[in-house]
Amino acid sequence: MTTADFRQARAELEGHERPVREKLVTAEEALRVVEDDQHVAIGGTLYSRTPMALLFELLRQGRSGLTVSRPLSCYEVELFLASGAARRVVTSWVGIGLQWGLAGVLREYVEGGLATFEEWSHLALGLRYKAAAMGVPFLPTLTMLGSDLATVAGTSTVTCPYTNENLLAVPALHPDVALLHVHRADMYGNAQVDGYRHMDVDMARAARRVVVSAEEIVSPERIRAAPADTMLPHFAVDVVVEAPYGAYPHECYGRYEADTEHFDDYVSAVRAGGADGARRYLDEHVHGYPDFAAFIAGVGPERLARQRKQAEELMYR
Amino acid sequence: MTATQDEIMTITASRLLADDKVVFAGVGMPLLASALAGRRQAPNLTVVLEGGIIGAQPLPGRLPISTNEMRAAYGAPMLTDITDIFLFAQRGFFDYGFLGAAQVDRYGNINTSCIGRHELPKVRLPGSGGANDIISLCTEIFIVTTHEPRRFVERVDFVTSPGYLHGWGSRAESGLVFGQVSKVVTDLALLDFEPESKHMRLRALQPGVTVDQVRAATGFELPVADSIEELPAPRPDELAILRDLNGVTD
Incomplete structure (x- = not known):
C-alpha cells in the first residue's frame, strides 16, 4: 500500500463514466475485463452466494498470475490454484467445512512454495475492503493486535491523536475487479440481495471494476418497489450478467441450498489425485461445457428442485 | 446413556453460559x-454467528456446517454483513466468545494457521x-478443545489468536485492552488462568479423570x-436435548 495506490484509486474512479444505460452482457464478454496478474475479489463467503457462473467463465477463459481475495474461501480458490490462474490468495480462511477436512490443493500449493497464502483476520480483511470503499488509506481497529498475523502481514500500529491508545492500522485493499452474484438486478446494474450481504458492498465499492451476475434481471420498477433491498446502485456496477443458479453448487439465500453432495465429489477427487483431481473436476464441470447454463442443464431439473425445496424449508414462516 | 467425549465437552461448555447474554459462537461444538x-x-441467550446472523435458532437435525448459510440464519430476527457483526464485537456487545483450537499454549494463545x-x-x-477477532474483541472467551499433548503445547507454532501472549500484562500491552480468556473446556477438565501470571491451570476434572491423566x-x-x-x-435431560439438536434419534 502506497500513497500512489490510494490517490490513484480515487483519480481512476473519478475518470469512470457513470451513465444510466443498459449494461447486460454475456459472462464471456464480462470476464474480458480481467487481465493477467490482476487482483480479483470474489463476492459471497465460503459456500454462500459465490459468483460461480462468473468464476467458471474466468477459469474457462484462463488467466495467469492472478491474486484472488475472499473473506472465507471455499474450494473455488483451489480451482484457481490448480488451473494455474492464481498463485496468491488473500483471505482469512480456506476450507469447505469440518467434515471435509483440510483443503488438499491449498496445502499442496502453499506447503510446496507454489502459492502464497496472505492471511488476515476476518474483520481485518473486512476493514481492508471497507477502508478502500470509504476512500481512505487505512482504518484503525482493536483486532489482530499482538498476534503473529499482524507481524507476517507487515502491519503497523497507529497512536490515536486524542487518547494515545494504540490501534492496528489496517491498509485499504482495492481489488482490480470484484465479481459478485446477487438475487436480482435491473439492466442498469441496480443490484438487490436477500438475506446476509457478506462483504459484498465494501468489496464492490473498493474495486476498480465490478461485474455482477444475477439470478434474474428485473424491471427498474421492481427495484424501485423495494429500494431498501438494493445493495449497490447502478453507478457502482460496470456490467450485469444474467445467471440463473449462478452460485450453484453453493447456496443462494432463500433460493437454493448448497449441494453438499457436489462438494463430496470434489473432495473425493482431490483426496484421490491432489491437484490433478481438481484439474479433472475442471475438465468435467468447467471445460466440459460451452457455458455455465450448459453446466446447470447438466445438473438436471430434479437435483435443482431438491436444492430449491431445501431452501424453501429453511425460510422462517 | 453414555456420553461421548464431544458431548461431555459440549455440556460442560453450555453450563458456562448465563441467561440474557450475547454469545458469539462458531459452528460445531460452540453452537451446540x-x-x-x-x-x-x-x-434468552442471543446467539450471534459471524455470517451476519443475530439470534440464530437452528432447526434440530439441520444444524449448519458453516456460519454463512441458510441453516445458520434460520429464525434470526436480524441479518447483516460480516464486518458489521465484528464491529458489534469491537463495540463490546458480545459477552461471550467461543473458540476451538488446533494448538493452544500455556497462555491461551491459539494456532489455527500452520x-x-x-x-x-x-x-x-x-x-x-x-x-482472532473473537479472542481480541469479545468480553469473556471460552476455548473448547479435546485434551491431548499435540494440542496443549508449550508455545504455539504461530499465534493466530492471542490469549495472554507471554502472560502477565503482555496482552494489554499489545493494545488488546478489552476482553479476557476465562476458561478452557476439554474432555478431561476445566481449566482457567492464574490471576497474575495468566498461566493456564487446572481447575476441575471431568468425572472419573485424575490429575495425572490431565498432566499426561x-x-x-x-x-x-x-x-x-x-x-x-x-x-439425562442435557444429553437428550443435545441429541435432539444433533438429530440423533435412538
Whole structure:
C-alpha cells in the first residue's frame, strides 16, 4: 500500500463514466475485463452466494498470475490454484467445512512454495475492503493486535491523536475487479440481495471494476418497489450478467441450498489425485461445457428442485 | 446413556453460559453448547454467528456446517454483513466468545494457521477466520478443545489468536485492552488462568479423570488450583436435548 495506490484509486474512479444505460452482457464478454496478474475479489463467503457462473467463465477463459481475495474461501480458490490462474490468495480462511477436512490443493500449493497464502483476520480483511470503499488509506481497529498475523502481514500500529491508545492500522485493499452474484438486478446494474450481504458492498465499492451476475434481471420498477433491498446502485456496477443458479453448487439465500453432495465429489477427487483431481473436476464441470447454463442443464431439473425445496424449508414462516 | 467425549465437552461448555447474554459462537461444538444452554438455563441467550446472523435458532437435525448459510440464519430476527457483526464485537456487545483450537499454549494463545514456519509450513491449516477477532474483541472467551499433548503445547507454532501472549500484562500491552480468556473446556477438565501470571491451570476434572491423566495429556507444566472439584456428569435431560439438536434419534 502506497500513497500512489490510494490517490490513484480515487483519480481512476473519478475518470469512470457513470451513465444510466443498459449494461447486460454475456459472462464471456464480462470476464474480458480481467487481465493477467490482476487482483480479483470474489463476492459471497465460503459456500454462500459465490459468483460461480462468473468464476467458471474466468477459469474457462484462463488467466495467469492472478491474486484472488475472499473473506472465507471455499474450494473455488483451489480451482484457481490448480488451473494455474492464481498463485496468491488473500483471505482469512480456506476450507469447505469440518467434515471435509483440510483443503488438499491449498496445502499442496502453499506447503510446496507454489502459492502464497496472505492471511488476515476476518474483520481485518473486512476493514481492508471497507477502508478502500470509504476512500481512505487505512482504518484503525482493536483486532489482530499482538498476534503473529499482524507481524507476517507487515502491519503497523497507529497512536490515536486524542487518547494515545494504540490501534492496528489496517491498509485499504482495492481489488482490480470484484465479481459478485446477487438475487436480482435491473439492466442498469441496480443490484438487490436477500438475506446476509457478506462483504459484498465494501468489496464492490473498493474495486476498480465490478461485474455482477444475477439470478434474474428485473424491471427498474421492481427495484424501485423495494429500494431498501438494493445493495449497490447502478453507478457502482460496470456490467450485469444474467445467471440463473449462478452460485450453484453453493447456496443462494432463500433460493437454493448448497449441494453438499457436489462438494463430496470434489473432495473425493482431490483426496484421490491432489491437484490433478481438481484439474479433472475442471475438465468435467468447467471445460466440459460451452457455458455455465450448459453446466446447470447438466445438473438436471430434479437435483435443482431438491436444492430449491431445501431452501424453501429453511425460510422462517 | 453414555456420553461421548464431544458431548461431555459440549455440556460442560453450555453450563458456562448465563441467561440474557450475547454469545458469539462458531459452528460445531460452540453452537451446540449455546443452543443447549438456550433450552435449559439461558432461554434468552442471543446467539450471534459471524455470517451476519443475530439470534440464530437452528432447526434440530439441520444444524449448519458453516456460519454463512441458510441453516445458520434460520429464525434470526436480524441479518447483516460480516464486518458489521465484528464491529458489534469491537463495540463490546458480545459477552461471550467461543473458540476451538488446533494448538493452544500455556497462555491461551491459539494456532489455527500452520504447523511449522508460516512462509513454508509443514501443514497449512485453514487460518484465523473470525477466531482472532473473537479472542481480541469479545468480553469473556471460552476455548473448547479435546485434551491431548499435540494440542496443549508449550508455545504455539504461530499465534493466530492471542490469549495472554507471554502472560502477565503482555496482552494489554499489545493494545488488546478489552476482553479476557476465562476458561478452557476439554474432555478431561476445566481449566482457567492464574490471576497474575495468566498461566493456564487446572481447575476441575471431568468425572472419573485424575490429575495425572490431565498432566499426561498436557504438553506443558500445568499448575493445579488450590481446590479441585469434580464436574457434575452430563445429566439425562442435557444429553437428550443435545441429541435432539444433533438429530440423533435412538
